[in-house]
Amino acid sequence: MTRELVEYENASEAARAVYEDIMRTRGADDVNNFWKALAHDPASLARTWEAVKTVMAPGALDPLTKQLVYIAVSITNGCEYCMVSHGAAARADGMDEAMFAELVSVVALANQTNRQAVAYGVPVDEAFRDG
Amino acid sequence: MTRELVEYENASEAARAVYEDIMRTRGADDVNNFWKALAHDPASLARTWEAVKTVMAPGALDPLTKQLVYIAVSITNGCEYCMVSHGAAARADGMDEAMFAELVSVVALANQTNRQAVAYGVPVDEAFRDG
Amino acid sequence: MTRELVEYENASEAARAVYEDIMRTRGADDVNNFWKALAHDPASLARTWEAVKTVMAPGALDPLTKQLVYIAVSITNGCEYCMVSHGAAARADGMDEAMFAELVSVVALANQTNRQAVAYGVPVDEAFRDG
Amino acid sequence: MTRELVEYENASEAARAVYEDIMRTRGADDVNNFWKALAHDPASLARTWEAVKTVMAPGALDPLTKQLVYIAVSITNGCEYCMVSHGAAARADGMDEAMFAELVSVVALANQTNRQAVAYGVPVDEAFRDG
Amino acid sequence: MTRELVEYENASEAARAVYEDIMRTRGADDVNNFWKALAHDPASLARTWEAVKTVMAPGALDPLTKQLVYIAVSITNGCEYCMVSHGAAARADGMDEAMFAELVSVVALANQTNRQAVAYGVPVDEAFRDG
Amino acid sequence: MTRELVEYENASEAARAVYEDIMRTRGADDVNNFWKALAHDPASLARTWEAVKTVMAPGALDPLTKQLVYIAVSITNGCEYCMVSHGAAARADGMDEAMFAELVSVVALANQTNRQAVAYGVPVDEAFRDG
Numbered sequence: 001m002t003r004e005l006v007e008y009e010n011a012s013e014a015a016r017a018v019y020e021d022i023m024r025t026r027g028a029d030d031v032n033n034f035w036k037a038l039a040h041d042p043a044s045l046a047r048t049w050e051a052v053k054t055v056m057a058p059g060a061l062d063p064l065t066k067q068l069v070y071i072a073v074s075i076t077n078g079c080e081y082c083m084v085s086h087g088a089a090a091r092a093d094g095m096d097e098a099m100f101a102e103l104v105s106v107v108a109l110a111n112q113t114n115r116q117a118v119a120y121g122v123p124v125d126e127a128f129r130d131g
Numbered sequence: 132m133t134r135e136l137v138e139y140e141n142a143s144e145a146a147r148a149v150y151e152d153i154m155r156t157r158g159a160d161d162v163n164n165f166w167k168a169l170a171h172d173p174a175s176l177a178r179t180w181e182a183v184k185t186v187m188a189p190g191a192l193d194p195l196t197k198q199l200v201y202i203a204v205s206i207t208n209g210c211e212y213c214m215v216s217h218g219a220a221a222r223a224d225g226m227d228e229a230m231f232a233e234l235v236s237v238v239a240l241a242n243q244t245n246r247q248a249v250a251y252g253v254p255v256d257e258a259f260r261d262g
Numbered sequence: 263m264t265r266e267l268v269e270y271e272n273a274s275e276a277a278r279a280v281y282e283d284i285m286r287t288r289g290a291d292d293v294n295n296f297w298k299a300l301a302h303d304p305a306s307l308a309r310t311w312e313a314v315k316t317v318m319a320p321g322a323l324d325p326l327t328k329q330l331v332y333i334a335v336s337i338t339n340g341c342e343y344c345m346v347s348h349g350a351a352a353r354a355d356g357m358d359e360a361m362f363a364e365l366v367s368v369v370a371l372a373n374q375t376n377r378q379a380v381a382y383g384v385p386v387d388e389a390f391r392d393g
Numbered sequence: 394m395t396r397e398l399v400e401y402e403n404a405s406e407a408a409r410a411v412y413e414d415i416m417r418t419r420g421a422d423d424v425n426n427f428w429k430a431l432a433h434d435p436a437s438l439a440r441t442w443e444a445v446k447t448v449m450a451p452g453a454l455d456p457l458t459k460q461l462v463y464i465a466v467s468i469t470n471g472c473e474y475c476m477v478s479h480g481a482a483a484r485a486d487g488m489d490e491a492m493f494a495e496l497v498s499v500v501a502l503a504n505q506t507n508r509q510a511v512a513y514g515v516p517v518d519e520a521f522r523d524g
Numbered sequence: 525m526t527r528e529l530v531e532y533e534n535a536s537e538a539a540r541a542v543y544e545d546i547m548r549t550r551g552a553d554d555v556n557n558f559w560k561a562l563a564h565d566p567a568s569l570a571r572t573w574e575a576v577k578t579v580m581a582p583g584a585l586d587p588l589t590k591q592l593v594y595i596a597v598s599i600t601n602g603c604e605y606c607m608v609s610h611g612a613a614a615r616a617d618g619m620d621e622a623m624f625a626e627l628v629s630v631v632a633l634a635n636q637t638n639r640q641a642v643a644y645g646v647p648v649d650e651a652f653r654d655g
Numbered sequence: 656m657t658r659e660l661v662e663y664e665n666a667s668e669a670a671r672a673v674y675e676d677i678m679r680t681r682g683a684d685d686v687n688n689f690w691k692a693l694a695h696d697p698a699s700l701a702r703t704w705e706a707v708k709t710v711m712a713p714g715a716l717d718p719l720t721k722q723l724v725y726i727a728v729s730i731t732n733g734c735e736y737c738m739v740s741h742g743a744a745a746r747a748d749g750m751d752e753a754m755f756a757e758l759v760s761v762v763a764l765a766n767q768t769n770r771q772a773v774a775y776g777v778p779v780d781e782a783f784r785d786g
Contacts, residue, residue: 003252034244037251041363047447048244048370051440055236060229065196066237069203073241075643076207078340078733081248082241083643084259098191101696104643105186106197108703110204110213112636113165113179117212119599119607119628120168123136128215172625178706179632185702206381209471209602214381232434235381239441243374250337250345250366265514296506299513303756309575310506310763316571317498322491327458328499334462335503338469340733343510344503346521360453367448368459372466372475375427375441379474382430383396390477468774471602476774494565497774501572505767512730512738512759527776558768561775572768579760584753589720590761596724597765600731605772606765608783622715629710630721634728634737637689637703641736644692647660652739 005036014042018049025053032085064093072107136167145173149180156184163216195224203238267298276304280311287315294347326355334369398429407435411442418446425478457486465500529560538566542573549577556609588617596631660691669697673704680708687740719748727762 008019008030019039022031038045056066067090074082087100095103139150139161150170153162169176187197198221205213218231226234270281270292281301284293300307318328329352336344349362357365401412401423412432415424431438449459460483467475480493488496532543532554543563546555562569580590591614598606611624619627663674663685674694677686693700711721722745729737742755750758 005254033253033256034248037253038247040359041367043447044247044363044367047444048247051240051444052244054436054440055233055240059233060227061199061233061237065199066233068192068196068200069234069237070241072200072203073207073238074245075639076204077242077245078642079245079248080642080645081253081255082245083645084255088259096191097695101699102186102190102192102197103200104640105696105699106192106200107204107643108636108639109182109186110201111208111639112632113183114205114208114210114213115599115632115635116169116175116179116628117165117210118602118604119631121604121607122164122168122212124212124215125164128219171621172629174709175625175629178709182702182706185698206377209380211380211383214383228433232437235378236434236437238381239374239377242377243370246337246370246373247366249340249342250369252342252345267516295515295518296510299515300509302752303760305578306509306756306760309578310509313502313571313575314506316567317495317502321495322489323461323495323499327461328495330454330458331461331465331496331499332503334465335469335500336507338466339504339507341507341510343515343517344507346517350521358453364448364452364454364459365462368454368462369466371444371448372463373470375445376467376470376472376475378431378437378441379427379472384426384430384474385398386474386477387426390481468770471773473773473776476776490564494568497771498565498568500774501767501770504770505763508730508763508766509759511733511735512762514735514738529778557777557780558772561777562771568771572771575764576768579757579764583757584751585723585757585761589723590757592716592720593723593727593758593761594765596727597731597762598769600728601766601769603769603772605777605779606769608779612783620715626710626714626716626721627724630716630724631728633706633710634725635732637707638729638732638734638737640693640699640703641689641734646688646692646736648736648739649688652743 003037005033006039007036011039012042015039015045018042018045021053022049034081034085064090064095067093068095068099068103071103072110075104075107076111136164137170138167142170143173146170146176149173149177152184153180165212165216195221195226198224199226199230199234202234203241206235206238207242265299267295268301269298273301274304277301277307280304280307283315284311296343296347326352326357329355330357330361330365333365334372337366337369338373396430398426399432400429404432405435408432408438411435411438414446415442427474427478457483457488460486461488461492461496464496465503468497468500469504527561529557530563531560535563536566539563539569542566542570545577546573558605558609588614588619591617592619592623592627595627596634599628599631600635660688661694662691666694667697670694670700673697673700676708677704689736689740719745719750722748723750723754723758726758727765730759730762731766 006015008016011019019031019035022035023029035045035049038048056063056070067086070086071083071090074086090100137146139147142150150162150166153166154160166176166180169179187194187201198217201217202214202221205217218226268277270278273281281293281297284297285291297307297311300310318325318332329348332348333345333352336348352362399408401409404412412424412428415428416422428438428442431441449456449463460479463479464476464483467479480488530539532540535543543555543559546559547553559569559573562572580587580594591610594610595607595614598610661670663671666674674686674690677690678684690700690704693703711718711725722741725741726738726745729741
């Protein structure tokens with residue numbers, strides 16, 4: 001369907017309100033293409049932004065750890081847009097090359113061992129059931 | 132194929148050497164079922180353990196962050212064994228219920244937004260190409 | 263391997279027969295690139311077309327519902343070609359922007375909650391076992 | 394982590410409010426295990442329920458179509474809980490055996506052709522780019 | 525939906541004809557559960573069996589190689605039924621423990637390196653484009 | 656992060672040693688882009704090359720069979736780089752168009768039937784449990 005991005009000046013009032021909250025929260029003067037694509041459906045735009053704002057905020061886990069987890073999932077699912085946009089966010093939060101390289105190594109290792117565990121049908125250890 | 136787990140007393144000499152290094156490194160008196168399943172192929176057992184020992188060790192990322200990333204991939208791939216065994220490791224490294232809940236929320240969010248980015252064919256922002 | 267598309271004039275007799283059935287069934291004067299790629303293997307071309315023709319035809323589910331389901335799977339698997347080609351088919355069958363936006367929201371939601379159910383290891387409710 | 398389900402009597406006030414809205418909306422006197430698992434994290438419980446309530450409601454697509462799409466994604470991701478619980482919801486909305494069988498055939502076909510399109514690197518048709 | 529397996533004596537005439545062809549082709553006196561599950565939809569049963577019979581037959585690739593490829597996909601998708609049933613078929617065709625162990629190692633390696641290639645956004649080499 | 660490829664002249668000593676072993680082993684005068692991307696992390700480069708060299712070598716399975724399995728996984732995961740680079744390796748080992756076409760058919764079939772087995776929740780046959 002329409003892949004055009006919705007720029008602020010063409011956005012509905014509901015979408016503009018979300019754009020403004022994104023820009024205010026992030027201290028930026030524009031929003032990323034992801035939001036401009038979602039703006040065709042302002043209700044989904046608002047719901048998704050609300051979830052991102054809440055879930056990625058500091059909490060029991062710090063924001064950088066959350067970005068690393070987000071990138072790990074995006075690599076596994078093969079979503080280039082998500083890898084690149086959250087890669088930028090992670091860099092802004094302090095991820096350097098060495099951290100990214102280790103992140104990729106853990107993601108690669110998990111994808112490897114996940115398949116080995118499945119292939120051998122490894123039963124869960126009793127010790128893990130107790131906890 | 133054979134799903135029997137290889138206990139230490141039935142393991143080949145090569146496999147026993149790996150078991151011993153696992154137990155020494157982890158200060159444990161047994162190895163998890165994953166290793167007992169891989170022991171049918173001692174070369175693969177040795178290579179996989181070497182990778183796990185190296186990749187999951189402290190480095191630019193701390194061990195708990197690595198466990199969280201590992202769990203995130205395992206949830207996305209639907210590997211119950213890996214989720215449960217690394218969940219135990221993460222708890223030993225300090226993951227509490229609140230941290231686990233936030234981890235699941237980030238994983239769920241990324242799986243959601245990955246599909247939205249794909250469905251709308253969102254082009255990567257110029258700003259992300261620069262960095 | 264060869265990625266060249268097989269145009270009608272270069273197609274084998276067996277492939278041409280399939281092309282003609284596709285064009286007749288769809289009232290079109292050409293076939294999509296997908297079929298031109300499969301035509302290197304006429305037996306696979308014929309088998310795949312037979313399956314598409316049968317499975318996507320009106321039945322207990324109407325054709326538009328089937329296209330929506332097809333697109334949902336293609337988004338989840340990240341297949342751009344399939345999303346775009348069946349997106350065009352769905353539009354021809356009546357999908358408008360509002361329907362597409364809701365489709366994406368359901369796909370995104372399912373990808374989110376699928377991972378939550380896995381992460382928490384939710385047991386199937388007794389009530390669902392009865393039915 | 395804790396896999397115990399949170400029953401109403403043990404739920405926090407915030408979780409109880411969500412349980413009540415679920416029961417009221419669905420005309421049921423209990424909530425499914427999925428919600429009892431999420432209740433360890435009331436904020437996530439509330440956010441997820443709000444999304445499910447909004448996204449699965451009648452709109453441009455009818456509720457049964459949405460359930461079918463949801464099941465299609467859950468089959469592709471291999472989430473048994475989601476398949477079974479939304480299968481029950483779809484039956485309540487009118488899905489019969491013939492419809493389920495056709496749904497599975499479309500999901501199977503899409504998973505097949507998604508891989509064929511990827512394997513042959515099929516370029517998107519010019520005609521699909523126009524729309 | 526109904527998960528009951530359809531035994532020969534309860535199968536429709538159309539389903540019985542497929543069961544008979546499966547038993548004749550395989551020299552067996554019963555069919556696997558997979559076919560008994562599909563028999564609720566005789567058209568799908570017939571179409572799927574026709575595809576399996578054709579695709580898995582000796583051709584440019586020998587039957588064992590095809591079984592190994594089939595198992596590799598099933599491990600990657602986490603389908604236990606498919607892994608186990610085609611594991612039995614592969615053993616009947618000559619797969620021994622050493623071959624299975626190497627198969628798992630290749631599958632695990634590919635799952636690892638697939639994610640590394642995606643994470644680093646590796647561009648396809650010019651040399652591979654020529655061929 | 657940095658997507659620049661590391662050419663030999665800019666590589667660290669540790670990375671150069673790996674490049675040299677790759678070129679020697681393969682009788683080539685350059686290494687593929689995959690290795691040039693991994694070279695930002697020489698330890699990961701060395702570990703990954705060691706695994707590829709060992710796992711893809713002749714053993715209980717011949718090298719061509721291993722390449723076919725590797726390609727099958729890469730198609731299923733949607734990794735274009737891996738499909739194309741190992742496609743070239745498989746051709747060098749003797750894969751012709753007819754073999755590739757059959758490989759794709761098996762991969763497509765497995766992706767189809769994997770989902771059917773999951774959708775119908777097919778229980779593993781007793782006979783397969785015995786072996």
